[in-house]
Amino acid sequence: MIIDVLTLFPDMFAGVFNQSILKKAQEKDAVSINVINFRDYSTDKHQSVDDYPYGGGAGMVLKPEPIFHSVEAVKEKRNAQHSKVILVCPQGERFTQKKAEQLAQADHLIFICGHYEGYDERIRFLATDEISIGDFVLTGGELAAMVIIDCVVRLLPGVLGNEESHQNDSFSTGLLEHPHYTRPAEFRGMKVPDVLLSGHHEKIAEWREKESLRRTWERRPDLLDGYSLTEKQKKWLEEIKKAK
Structure with a gap:
């Protein structure tokens, strides 16, 4: 370019x-x-x-x-x-x-x-x-x-070291991005969610998707107006709302 x-x-x-x-x-x-x-x-x-x-x-x-x-x-x-x-x-x-x-x-x-x-x-x-x-x-x-x-x-091919780096960015998927954590596993009493330490990739992916939905509903609910939720996401959203 x-x-x-x-x-x-x-x-x-x-x-x-x-x-x-x-x-x-x-x-x-x-x-x-x-x-x-x-x-x-x-x-x-x-x-x-x-x-x-x-x-x-x-x-x-x-x-x-x-x-x-x-x-x-x-x-x-x-x-x-x-x-x-x-x-x-x-x-x-x-x-x-x-x-x-x-x-x-x-x-x-x-x-x-x-x-x-x-x-x-x-x-x-x-x-x-x-x-x-x-x-x-x-x-x-x-x-x-x-x-x-x-x-x-940053969206151009080869610019970011990992092509997946921008694919899950906030707004790229239609939702805000899920939370991120790194070492240490515990800092000043704040712990990294257990699922992220489990090594279970499928459960981690599910947690991230659900947390992305939660963060969007809490911070930018307007984004959900034009977003097509899956049946699984609809169920999660009801759980998230009830938990509040």
Whole structure:
């Protein structure tokens, strides 16, 4: 996968893209991440990228020319036929694990990170996707782009040491992930559940599935509204509710 990030603040990405899983993913050639200052594509001698909004109002609005020129230049350089152009925007669709899985199937992603008051509306015509990471407003799209990229890259083949690492993540199955434990078996009076020490893989798998259901019902019951429960899970859920 190739990821191009268009931003006015490329230095913001250095720490994130050169650490941990994102760094390892690039070293494994699973992904190539490039950060581009779209100010370089402005059309006047002052390299201006924003202007006052027509009709008045507070703040400055990003002009269309630098964004259009930078997206077109990146597409031409990559010779990509099916690039996903992602406009990071609080008005976009809510980002989910399912969306991350969809984006992980693409060969080329272009992120447009806005700043200031907003985008000239014509910039939206470039986007194949408009994505928001939540119902709040950030200073710019850079942090949101980092979140999305981190979520997508870890899903690429070969990035994680164990391909099963992300398959049971919270939201990947439709439920929240089950609890995890490691050594020591007892810490300050808190013990690891006996079933996890039993070595009985079938019982461990069943415990994890039930605890995943319990955690979802306790913390995010809304996720169960669109989830198709098996007969076994329905029985467990009744037990969980009665136990409360």
